[in-house]
Amino acid sequence: MSKELIRLANCTMAFDEEVVLNNMNLHINDKEFLTLLGPSGCGKTTTLRIIGGFQKPTSGDVFFDGVRINDVPPHKRMVNTVFQKYALFTHLNVFDNVAFGLKLQRPDGNKLEKSEITKRAMDMLEVVSLKGFEKRAVSTLSGGQQQRVAIARALVNHPKVLLLDEPLGALDMRLRKDMQNELKSIQQVTGITFVYVTHDQEEALAMSDTVVVMESGVIQQVGTPEDIYNEPKNAFVADFIGESNIVDGIMLADGLVEIFGRKFKCLDSGFASREPVDVVIRPEDVDIVDVKDGVLTGTVTNITFRGVLYDIIVDFKGFKWLIQTTDLSPIGSVIGIKIDPDGIHIMKKSAFSGMFGDYSSYSAEYDEIGDAEYEYEPESTEDGYET
Numbered sequence: 219m220s221k222e223l224i225r226l227a228n229c230t231m232a233f234d235e236e237v238v239l240n241n242m243n244l245h246i247n248d249k250e251f252l253t254l255l256g257p258s259g260c261g262k263t264t265t266l267r268i269i270g271g272f273q274k275p276t277s278g279d280v281f282f283d284g285v286r287i288n289d290v291p292p293h294k295r296m297v298n299t300v301f302q303k304y305a306l307f308t309h310l311n312v313f314d315n316v317a318f319g320l321k322l323q324r325p326d327g328n329k330l331e332k333s334e335i336t337k338r339a340m341d342m343l344e345v346v347s348l349k350g351f352e353k354r355a356v357s358t359l360s361g362g363q364q365q366r367v368a369i370a371r372a373l374v375n376h377p378k379v380l381l382l383d384e385p386l387g388a389l390d391m392r393l394r395k396d397m398q399n400e401l402k403s404i405q406q407v408t409g410i411t412f413v414y415v416t417h418d419q420e421e422a423l424a425m426s427d428t429v430v431v432m433e434s435g436v437i438q439q440v441g442t443p444e445d446i447y448n449e450p451k452n453a454f455v456a457d458f459i460g461e462s463n464i465v466d467g468i469m470l471a472d473g474l475v476e477i478f479g480r481k482f483k484c485l486d487s488g489f490a491s492r493e494p495v496d497v498v499i500r501p502e503d504v505d506i507v508d509v510k511d512g513v514l515t516g517t518v519t520n521i522t523f524r525g526v527l528y529d530i531i532v533d534f535k536g537f538k539w540l541i542q543t544t545d546l547s548p549i550g551s552v553i554g555i556k557i558d559p560d561g562i563h564i565m566k567k568s569a570f571s572g573m574f575g576d577y578s579s580y581s582a583e584y585d586e587i588g589d590a591e592y593e594y595e596p597e598s599t600e601d602g603y604e605t
């Protein structure tokens with residue numbers, strides 16, 4: 219496994235009295251593609267600026283390869299940055315934009331030979347698929363091409379680390395997807411560590427080795443895309459990382475949770491007996507079945523066609539769930555649902571409980587759930603526990 223390259227240790231950043239990063243601890247491995255993901259204002263750019271040396275943390279330390287670098291200025295760090303607004307030199311052509319950094323004096327006081335500059339710049343244009351564009355004025359390039367010039371310019375100095383702050387924010391969906399693939403392959407080909415910022419969860423899941431989910435200056439979870447999606451730590455992460463129904467549950471035993479007065483098998487264990495929990499059910503993990511076979515029944519109230527799937531909203535006695543399905547059930551129809559044990563994920567209650575994962579403006583009807591309408595379902599009378 220890769221070794222650690224960067225570490226933020228107990229980093230706090232405050233502007234005046236406002237704490238925008240709160241005691242952040244994070245390590246980034248060599249050659250890793252790590253993404254900082256979170257809503258606007260959560261501290262992503264601030265974190266990048268601290269790594270890049272543009273901002274000193276109010277307290278805490280930054281280490282590079284085990285050496286404390288709090289006082290090392292940006293140009294002496296082996297780090298380059300691609301900013302959200304890629305500031306290209308509009309009076310220079312593509313080649314000169316990329317070669318610009320190479321023409322400057324090196325930290326060792328030497329300058330590169332002209333032939334070496336040409337070779338490196340041309341190699342980098344090839345990496346970003348812009349060979350043949352050398353002489354073009356950057357103002358004549360498309361957004362995606364300009365972005366690739368900015369990336370080539372940042373990579374040409376062979377930084378150990380590239381910091382990318384929402385680099386695809388300005389591009390349309392199609393181009394964004396193409397550039398995501400391109401960036402991922404550039405990262406793999408060059409072996410440069412990428413620290414990538416986005417507020418787009420799909421982008422984070424698609425590109426990263428490691429995703430860091432942030433909220434209000436606090437890291438909520440660090441993990442692989444699969445971990446973050448399948449095993450979110452709390453309701454904030456579950457909600458931010460994709461569509462989720464998040465409902466109250468009571469853990470009855472290892473592998474058994476009660477939701478809406480019904481028992482559901484799950485794979486989670488290690489909770490106290492009758493511990494109140496948050497239960498995440500992803501919209502694609504709900505199976506629609508005949509009413510007689512359903513563990514719960516509900517009424518379809520809304521349908522949105524999404525291409526491959528329909529998004530349907532189903533009302534379970536006032537609780538509205540989002541379900542994604544290929545089977546069209548018309549509005550007003552009553553459906554049964556089942557959920558496989560691996561479609562249920564149990565989370566500890568947290569400060570975010572009750573704030574996310576609800577597709578209705580419910581509340582009062584909660585107590586009615588599990589009432590007589592569901593009595594056809596035999597298990598409910600055999601349970602031997604009270605709701």
Ligand SMILES: Nc1ncnc2c1ncn2[C@@H]1O[C@H](COP(=O)(O)OP(=O)(O)OP(=O)(O)O)[C@@H](O)[C@H]1O
Binds near residue numbers: 256261263
């Ligand atoms: N120089 C500064 N002075 C005062 N407050 C600042 C400064 N820089 C950032 N902030 C505040 O710190 C918080 C975090 O800002 P930051 O730019 O890191 O957020 P972000 O996660 O990058 O958001 P976005 O997705 O909108 O770019 C915000 O509330 C912002 O207003």
Ligand SMILES: [Mg+2]
Binds near residue numbers: 262263264383
């Ligand atoms: Mg930002």
